[in-house]
Amino acid sequence: MSVKPEAxxxxxxxxxxxxxxxxxxxxxxxxxxxxxxxxxxxxxxFGDARLTTRRLLEDWDSAVPRLTALAAGAGREGRxxxxxxxxxxxxxxxVFQSGANYRQHVIDLHVAHRAPGDDRPEEERRAEAADIMDRRAAEDLPYVFIGLPSAITGPYDDVVLPAWAEKPDWELELAAVIGRPAHRVSVEDAHQYIAGYTIANDLTDRATVFRRDMxxxxxxxLRSKNAPGFTPLGPWIVPAESIADTGDLRLTLRLNGETMQDESTKDMIFSVARMVSYASQSxxxxxxxxxxxxSPAGNGMHWGRLLRDGDVMEGEVTGLGVQRTRCVAETAS
Incomplete structure (x- = not known):
């Protein structure tokens, strides 16, 4: 899909x-x-024909002053x-992915994924989920797992919905971009290793999250989150210094113009620094x-409405811009 960023x-x-x-x-x-x-x-x-964004991040501390100076003169030279x-x-x-990090989202999923034979009232199951979230926060155990770089696509590219994906869902997320090698860093020091932030939509096929055979x-x-293009990323990496408080950013996802997710990072159970520190321990x-x-509350499972061919998702995070992607059903080979 061709979309003008200035829209x-x-x-x-x-x-x-x-x-x-x-x-x-x-x-x-x-x-x-x-x-x-x-x-x-x-x-x-920079006078380097082989320079990439990743290589720039590998020398981030020295790159920032040069980028700041370039930005000041870009109005005269930029296209x-x-x-x-x-x-x-x-x-x-x-790619380090995180699950169950927004309190209300996890409670909603706990209710939506009713176990077979669980006929308890919704209020009772919500209370159970809230207790689980309180215990996780007290035990200080984030949930981090690995994604595939091959799932990443551009912020305005079409997203192909695989024919096997029965329940493809959206998950708008704040993503931290690492700017220095980080291993076993503390929560207090974690921000020193973050170069900036961007937007991710971590698509998930809900039907394949849990193994049916065993x-x-x-x-x-692997199956539910890593199809090609299942992680639209961007459009920009905004330097960390430009984002005043990652603990109070608004995440908003609109599906065909209708707001589905609209939540603050205040609802996070674990902070960005805690997630980076935790991942770095292993x-x-x-x-x-x-x-x-x-991802915050408001996913398709909550609304009872999953992604379909032709759907357009707009994901916005305070200070990070907007990504806009269209869903396209996989064509038969």
Whole structure:
């Protein structure tokens, strides 16, 4: 789907953001985008034809002053953003996904995924889910698992719904982008390893979340979350310094113009810093990696309305812009 980025209500917070763009029929390149929709090709500005957004993030501390200076002069030199196609802003080596991190969302899913034979009233099951959330918060145990980089697509690209996906659902999320190698970092220090933030829509086929052949195995995130294009990412990486408080950002997802998700990150059980710190206790996070931080209430399972061919999703996060993707049913081969 071809969408002009300037159709969004606002591009992003702060003076500049990072993007990966391409001219029509041209190769992709890392770009600095200003708040007034001007673009600088960073391969040209840095004098490095092999530069990518990820390589820029690998030397983020020294890159920031140069980017700030470039942004100040971009109005004189930059080209209009409307001249370019917008891709996913970075190609991460690792994707860390998060589940069950918004209190109301988890309660809603707990009620929607009624176990066979569970005939208790909804109020009782909601109370049970609330108790579970309180216990998780007290025990300080986030839920993080691995996604595939091959599932990432651009913020304005069509999303192909696989023929086997019976219940494809949306999950708008705030994503942190890593700017320094991070291993076993504390919650207090975690923010030092975050270069910036972007938007992710972590699509999930609800019908394949749990294994049917052997329920004891549990969840099947490979099958349910990692189809090609199931993680629209972007449009921008907004530097962390431009986002005042990740604990109070609004996430809004509209389906065909109707608001389905509209929640603050205040409803998170675990903060962004806690999620990054937790992931780093087991894995070594690398520059350019993305850490998804969970999705708020208002998914399709809650509304009883899953994604269909032709649906258009608009995902917006305060200060990070808007992504807009259209769902397309997989054609028979």
């Amino acid at each position: 969004a209500s606002a591009l992003f917070a702060g003076p500049f953001a990072l993007a990966t763009l391409s001219a029509p029929d041209g190769p992709a390149f890392p770009a600095l985008v200003t708040a007034d929709s001007r673009v600088l090709d960073l391969q040209v500005a 209009p953003l409307s001249d370019f196609r917008v891709h996913a802003p970075v190609a991460p080596r690792q 329920p004891q195995i549990g969840t099947d995130w 894995a070594r996070l690398l520059p350019g990696d993305v850490v998804l931080t969970g």
